[in-house]
Amino acid sequence: MDKSIHPSRKAEINIQLSEFEVPPIQDILLVGKKAPIGPEAVRQMIDALSPEQYEIILIDHIFFEAVVLKKSITKLIPKEKLLSIILDEGERIASENTLLRAQVNITIQVTRGVDL
Amino acid sequence: MLIKDIMETNLITVNPYQSVRQATDLMQRYRINGLPVLHKDNLVGIITSRDIKENHPNRLVADAMSKKVKTVSPYYSIWQAKKLMEEHDIERLPIIENGRLVGLVTKGTLLAELNKYFDPLTGLNRREYLCYKVLDLLQEHSQITIIFLDLNNFGNIDKQFGHVLGDEVLKQTARILKDIVEKNDSYLCRYGGDEFVIASVKPLDDAVSLAQKIIAIMPEQKWPRGIKVSFSVGIASKKIFNNQQIDSAVYDIINAASLASTKAKSALNSLVIVEL
Structure with missing residues (x-):
């Protein structure tokens, strides 16, 4: 058979498997x-996937209308302090159309002195 | 005229968990610019074409709708509704009865209806507005005075000079009255063909002074073809007490003022005053 008349067709399949993060929002989500x-919509999602683990804070901000915050983080750092930092950083790279996910690592350093 | 008489009752609604895209489709299909948002039969918001332009089509209606919605009862008057819509700069007003959405009125519908109660010849409101205004005033005041002004010999003016000049007299009369009434914190309407009514919450003596001023000023004006124009005036005043039926009192007092003006005309006396 002449190959130019009957070309062969092949499909190549690439599969990438990774674990689905539950919920997919990590520690903080800034909602443009x-x-x-x-x-x-975020409330519906977290109520279904991770009930009671996140807090949704509605805010009056130039770009964002809400911040979704993992409740466990606020045990390590006051909510207001964290919000101020995350909004400050978020507005440098985001716009009204953005849905920005953030992972926050907090290290607490404690030094205690004891009487010997 | 009440809102229930003009409201749209066949409503297209959307629920908060539908998408903005679905709301857009509904608006396009039914050619409307706003949808009430209902959750379990309760009104929770309203989504308009403006919200749709400003929001991503994937969003939930709940995330795009206006949540602070002004509503009124079906028994609101159309003038009260207009005032509310102007104060809050809103285009559509959901109507709620017993906690349920029963209708919707748009600004367009409302203005079309209000136009029916406006007299284009004189630029004055018609009698229906006056009845509403008197009822409104009586919510805050305990006394109301009605000045009923009837042009003398107007039928003959029409016959002798023609209806075009007759209309000119009516227009000029309205301008004169409007100028005087606006300065006196009272309300004016064209009641009928050649009849005008002023409602005032000022003391009776002030209303009488106002009527006397109008009676005196009319012959002094420059009228077309030197037509002689004058008023017969009836004044009725009434104090309203707490338990009194305000609606019927309003009609009683307007009627009394009307009869007083007839009496003034037949007795060739320019002013008759009645206290109810």
């Missing part, structure tokens, strides 16, 4: 005012 999903 014009992002494809809003705070109520």
Whole structure:
């Protein structure tokens, strides 16, 4: 058979397997005012995937309308301090259309002195 | 005229967990610019074409709708509704009865209805507005005075000079009255063909002074073809007490003022005052 008349067709399949993170928002999610999903949609998602683990804080901000915060983080650092830092950093790289996910590592350094 | 008489009752609604895209489709299909948002039969918001333009189509309606919604009862008057819509700069007003959404009124519908109670010849409101205004005033005041002004000999003016000049007299009369009434914190309407009514919450003596001023000023004006124009005026004043039926009191007092103006005309006396 002439190959130019009957070309062969092949499909190549690449599969990447990775673990689905539950929930997919990590520690903090900044929800832009014009992002494809809003705070109520996020609430529905976390209620279904990780009930009671996140807090949704509605804010009055130039780009963001809500911050979704993992409750366990606020045991390590006051919520207001963390929000101020994360919004400050978030607005440098985000816009109203952004849904920004953040992972936060907090290291607490303690030095105690004891009487010998 | 009440909101229930003009509200749209066949409503297209959306639920908060539908997408903005679905809301857009509904608005396009039914050619409307706003949808009430219902959750378990309760009104939780309203989504408009403006919200749709500003939000991603993937968003939930709950994340795109306006949550602070002004609502009124079906028994609101159309003038109260207009005032509310202007104060809050809103285009559509959901109507709630017993906690349930029963209708919707848009600004367009409301303005079309309000136009029916506006007299284009004189630029004054018609009698229906006055009845509403008197009821509104009586919510805050305990006394109301109605000045009923009837143009003398107007039928003959029409016959002798023609309806075009007759209309000119009516227009000029309205301008004169408007100028005087606006300075006196009272309310004016064209009640009928050649009849005008002023409602005032000022003391009776002030209303009488106002009427006397109007009676005196009319013959002094420059009227077309030197037509002689004057008013017969009836004044009725009433104090309203707490338990009194305000609705019927309003009609009683307007009627009394009307009869007083007829009496003034037939007795060739320019002013008759009645206290109810």
